Amino acid sequence: MSGRPILATQAMRAAEQAAIDGGTPIETLMERAGAALAEAIIRYAGPQPTLLLCGPGNNGGDGYVAARHLAGRGVPVRVAAIAEPTTDAAKAARAAYEGAVEPLGDSMAPAKVMVDCLFGTGLKRPLDGDVHAQLVRLGEAAGLRIACDLPSGVDSDSGALFGPVPNFDMTVAFGALKPAHRLMPAMPACGRVVLADIGIDTGTDWVEIGPPQLPGLDPAGHKYTRGLVHCLAGKMPGAIALAAMAAARSGAGYVRISTSRPIDGLPAAIAQIDTADMSDERIGCILVGSGMGDIPQVLTLALTSKAPKVIDADGIGALGEPERLKGQNAIITPHAGEFETLFGTLPGNKVEQALEASRRSGAVVIYKGPDTLVASPDGRAGFAPPAPAWLASAGTGDVLAGIAAAMVARGLPAFEAACASVWLHGRAGELAGPHMVADDLAAAIPSALDLL
Numbered sequence: 001m002s003g004r005p006i007l008a009t010q011a012m013r014a015a016e017q018a019a020i021d022g023g024t025p026i027e028t029l030m031e032r033a034g035a036a037l038a039e040a041i042i043r044y045a046g047p048q049p050t051l052l053l054c055g056p057g058n059n060g061g062d063g064y065v066a067a068r069h070l071a072g073r074g075v076p077v078r079v080a081a082i083a084e085p086t087t088d089a090a091k092a093a094r095a096a097y098e099g100a101v102e103p104l105g106d107s108m109a110p111a112k113v114m115v116d117c118l119f120g121t122g123l124k125r126p127l128d129g130d131v132h133a134q135l136v137r138l139g140e141a142a143g144l145r146i147a148c149d150l151p152s153g154v155d156s157d158s159g160a161l162f163g164p165v166p167n168f169d170m171t172v173a174f175g176a177l178k179p180a181h182r183l184m185p186a187m188p189a190c191g192r193v194v195l196a197d198i199g200i201d202t203g204t205d206w207v208e209i210g211p212p213q214l215p216g217l218d219p220a221g222h223k224y225t226r227g228l229v230h231c232l233a234g235k236m237p238g239a240i241a242l243a244a245m246a247a248a249r250s251g252a253g254y255v256r257i258s259t260s261r262p263i264d265g266l267p268a269a270i271a272q273i274d275t276a277d278m279s280d281e282r283i284g285c286i287l288v289g290s291g292m293g294d295i296p297q298v299l300t301l302a303l304t305s306k307a308p309k310v311i312d313a314d315g316i317g318a319l320g321e322p323e324r325l326k327g328q329n330a331i332i333t334p335h336a337g338e339f340e341t342l343f344g345t346l347p348g349n350k351v352e353q354a355l356e357a358s359r360r361s362g363a364v365v366i367y368k369g370p371d372t373l374v375a376s377p378d379g380r381a382g383f384a385p386p387a388p389a390w391l392a393s394a395g396t397g398d399v400l401a402g403i404a405a406a407m408v409a410r411g412l413p414a415f416e417a418a419c420a421s422v423w424l425h426g427r428a429g430e431l432a433g434p435h436m437v438a439d440d441l442a443a444a445i446p447s448a449l450d451l452l
């Protein structure tokens with residue numbers, strides 16, 4: 001699966017140590033990071049007066065390197081520090097910077113561009129009061145705010161905030177993104193996140209979800225080889241209709257709905273039948289739960305099939321226990337409330353919870369929210385790129401379930417299908433616009449597919 005790598009703190013330190021053990025000094029890694037930060041600042045902000053706030057650790061060392069590169073390219077640069085460097089690499093970077101270093105305090109004048117190099121991924125406590133006050137003051141006065149690797153005051157692994165954190169326009173990540181770049185509540189504070197290659201091996205099972213690679217169409221294919229999605233209706237026909245429409249728009253060769261009552265408004269291409277033969281070997285994916293209501297027999301019927309399945313909404317609530325999903329080759333799509341109903345209160349941050357839920361159930365979990373995650377039983381995780389806030393409206397989850405079912409029916413493995421559906425869902429939301437309803441979202445799926 002394509003996408004930018006994401007590393008938690010411990011994994012990032014291990015990757016850096018592996019590079020050092022392989023012959024790349026930490027000073028070289030710092031030089032690459034600082035040079036990349038300077039390049040990003042110039043490309044984003046131009047040669048505007050720039051103030052870098054440096055901490056005592058290696059994050060501050062990156063700032064000193066960036067200041068040296070910026071000064072060398074004619075950018076008016078000032079550096080403020082909260083303390084002298086404490087690591088050998090940061091001390092060397094400070095010594096190589098020939099400009100003045102001022103103490104961070106009330107007398108420090110703001111600049112057009114403020115760069116936060118105070119603390120990086122290792123911070124586990126709130127900023128000191130005076131430091132936080134200066135960061136906020138200088139950030140509010142700046143025209144642009146840029147963070148070095150991560151805004152100070154953010155927990156790298158969970159995305160938690162240790163206190164109020166200014167919203168940055170851009171964050172420059174080194175080597176890999178960190179979970180906090182794509183987790184709430186930190187994600188909005190990071191702004192645009194760019195990734196700088198500093199020459200470390202970031203082989204990881206965690207990625208930011210990128211554009212999917214979908215199977216091409218077989219010139220000799222037919223509707224069943226392109227994928228049959230079989231939807232099971234329940235009490236609320238509108239929800240399953242949205243899901244079926246999304247599946248059809250996502251490239252399934254054939255979509256049909258088992259329903260005892262005709263559903264108005266569906267295209268003629270979506271078949272409505274009053275039978276539900278779950279032994280049909282042509283089924284590429286069963287979609288159940290959208291609009292099911294309190295008819296648990298519908299879920300039980302789906303679970304009798306050997307076909308892969310996507311279980312959404314009421315189907316998740318009707319499971320009762322996650323062990324029912326073992327051996328089902330299933331994708332489930334819970335939001336936070338549905339997640340807790342099925343799995344209880346799990347320890348850890350959202351990533352750890354999603355992975356534990358996936359291991360416990362054997363299913364791929366799309367843990368929905370403004371920071372949607374996809375978790376696989378084998379430990380892989382996909383982090384959704386930022387999606388439009390207007391997706392938080394009725395019916396959009398049904399559309400996501402329909403896209404996922406189509407991706408499975410088209411032949412993608414469950415984890416890849418789930419990630420593809422999350423990406424397409426977000427891009428369709430962007431194309432549908434802020435005044436969309438879920439019907440518009442389904443209609444925008446073909447345009448999102450055209451982006452691939």
